[in-house]
Amino acid sequence: MVDKKQALLLEDFDIEIVSRDLNFYYGDNQALFGISVGMPAKQVTALIGPSGCGKSTFLRTLNRMNDIIPGARVEGQVLISGKDIYQHGTDVVKLRRKVGMVFQKSNPFPKSIFENVAYGPRIHGTRDRQQLAAIVEKSLVRAGLWEEVKDRLNDNALGLSGGQQQRLCIARALAVDPQILLMDEPASALDPKSTARVEDLIGELRELYTIVIVTHNMQQAARVSDFTAFFYEGALVEFNATKLIFTNPKEKQTEDYITGRFG
Amino acid sequence: MWKNRAVQTLLIGAASTSVLIVVLIFLFLGKEAAPFALTPGLSALFDSKWIPVSFQRERFGILPLLSGSALVTLLAMLITIPFSVLGAIYIAELAKPLEREILKPFIEILASIPSVVLGFFGLVVLAPLVKSFFGLNTGLNALTGAILLSIMAIPTVISISEDALNSVPHVYKRASLALGASQLQTIFRVTVPAALPGIIAAVMLGVGRVIGETMAVMMVTGNAAIITANPLDPVRTMTATIAAEMGEVPFGSVHYQALFCIGVVLLLVTFGLNVIGQQVLRRYGMRQ
Numbered sequence: 001m002v003d004k005k006q007a008l009l010l011e012d013f014d015i016e017i018v019s020r021d022l023n024f025y026y027g028d029n030q031a032l033f034g035i036s037v038g039m040p041a042k043q044v045t046a047l048i049g050p051s052g053c054g055k056s057t058f059l060r061t062l063n064r065m066n067d068i069i070p071g072a073r074v075e076g077q078v079l080i081s082g083k084d085i086y087q088h089g090t091d092v093v094k095l096r097r098k099v100g101m102v103f104q105k106s107n108p109f110p111k112s113i114f115e116n117v118a119y120g121p122r123i124h125g126t127r128d129r130q131q132l133a134a135i136v137e138k139s140l141v142r143a144g145l146w147e148e149v150k151d152r153l154n155d156n157a158l159g160l161s162g163g164q165q166q167r168l169c170i171a172r173a174l175a176v177d178p179q180i181l182l183m184d185e186p187a188s189a190l191d192p193k194s195t196a197r198v199e200d201l202i203g204e205l206r207e208l209y210t211i212v213i214v215t216h217n218m219q220q221a222a223r224v225s226d227f228t229a230f231f232y233e234g235a236l237v238e239f240n241a242t243k244l245i246f247t248n249p250k251e252k253q254t255e256d257y258i259t260g261r262f263g
Numbered sequence: 264m265w266k267n268r269a270v271q272t273l274l275i276g277a278a279s280t281s282v283l284i285v286v287l288i289f290l291f292l293g294k295e296a297a298p299f300a301l302t303p304g305l306s307a308l309f310d311s312k313w314i315p316v317s318f319q320r321e322r323f324g325i326l327p328l329l330s331g332s333a334l335v336t337l338l339a340m341l342i343t344i345p346f347s348v349l350g351a352i353y354i355a356e357l358a359k360p361l362e363r364e365i366l367k368p369f370i371e372i373l374a375s376i377p378s379v380v381l382g383f384f385g386l387v388v389l390a391p392l393v394k395s396f397f398g399l400n401t402g403l404n405a406l407t408g409a410i411l412l413s414i415m416a417i418p419t420v421i422s423i424s425e426d427a428l429n430s431v432p433h434v435y436k437r438a439s440l441a442l443g444a445s446q447l448q449t450i451f452r453v454t455v456p457a458a459l460p461g462i463i464a465a466v467m468l469g470v471g472r473v474i475g476e477t478m479a480v481m482m483v484t485g486n487a488a489i490i491t492a493n494p495l496d497p498v499r500t501m502t503a504t505i506a507a508e509m510g511e512v513p514f515g516s517v518h519y520q521a522l523f524c525i526g527v528v529l530l531l532v533t534f535g536l537n538v539i540g541q542q543v544l545r546r547y548g549m550r551q
Contacts, residue, residue, distance in 0.1 A: 063441065065437065065440065065441060068437070068440060093443045093444070093445055094443070095443075096440065096441055096442065096443040097442075097443035100441070100442070101441040103434065103437065103438065103441075105434060107432075107434035107435060107437070107438045108438075109435055109438065109439075109453055109457070110435075110456075110457055111456075119439070119442060119444075119452070119453075120442040120443065120444075122452075123439075123442070123443070123444045123445075123448045123452065124443065169438070172438075172442065173441075173442065176442055176443060
């Protein structure tokens, strides 16, 4: 992990994900209000806030997973590597390949471990068995699961433990070689030991990927993230280096939340 | 306490009725069919001709009837499976809510049309069409029967396949979409494989319906007891034979017993299909 004695300065980083005046509606209900934020490349950004504050909704706007919700509507811009992903004619398939996602509840396919990881590369056109095997191994190694499953790649993935399934889902997301990894409360359904493993994993992956993680667990945000965005009632209240948010928040609401006065 | 016991006995009684009925059907069919095994002997069933009434020699070969049933069923499934599975995929995965609300009631109506009515439709509409399309002497043949049977089976198979597709957890679809899969890739690589046990069960039920169907096939298949693999030949199915001849057969005669033998065979076939269907569900159903 980075040394956080010195608070990080946003100006020192390339900004990879930018949202500008982003409004989001579920039918008539507005869920996000004018979110403007820039998230740095190859860093871990945590989205925190009480339930229903819009942090998960915001996360899903970054790979357009909200598109599949009937009645969902977006206003404003999200720029990834400088390109507006809501621009007319954006290839959602390409976008989601670049912006991978790990869900709250681990959701491996009812297929073998190998087929789970190979799924992404396969649908993107990799046919060669050896090439697939290499991708599967690399992804499982990165997700810290290789040693545990290398002898039973053909077993059904649903036979793995909860923590292993979640790391398998991370491996599956890594297999399509994304730049950005979105994680929606990836450890909230896991036991403490598995949670620690996933958190360690995030620490290792931050070298290679820009990570945005939603968490309701403030200790987790403090442990794994470099930057933190605090959401409240659909608005972004404060965004800063994690160290500053947790030691010296500028906004009263942020302070109240992180000191546990509400949540 | 006696109340408890009385209710329990009632419930056990109700639950075991179906078992009792199945056992009784087997026993009754067996009892009526059994004398056939003594004279003329079961080997007579493997004759290649079904001529139950004759001045020379009566022949009770059920092979033409078996082949007739098999041909009609096979053809019907060749039509039913692609139609229903693709239809179910469209309704479950692609249709807009409005389209779904129009399609589903029509499919249900189709399922509720009595088979005699469909048979009539087959006789006056479908058979002439088949006849003129293929330039045949008669439109009453295996193909006409199969088309009609698939019209009957399609609604059932669509409904159950659609249920199976709908019960695939959404998280699978989301995971697939999030990996950059298109909607069609998601449907054919994740949703359909996950729903496959249910789809297979639906097809098995369809096969059961098709094999057991009597009235409509009797009206449109031509009822010629010949062994053929040509879809454009008239055929006679096991069910149609029983239905057509049972009313006029002398009680207790060899012919009467032969008809019961057909009944036993039919029961064994459907029973076998059921067992296979259950096995498929048990083996692959757990993987969800």
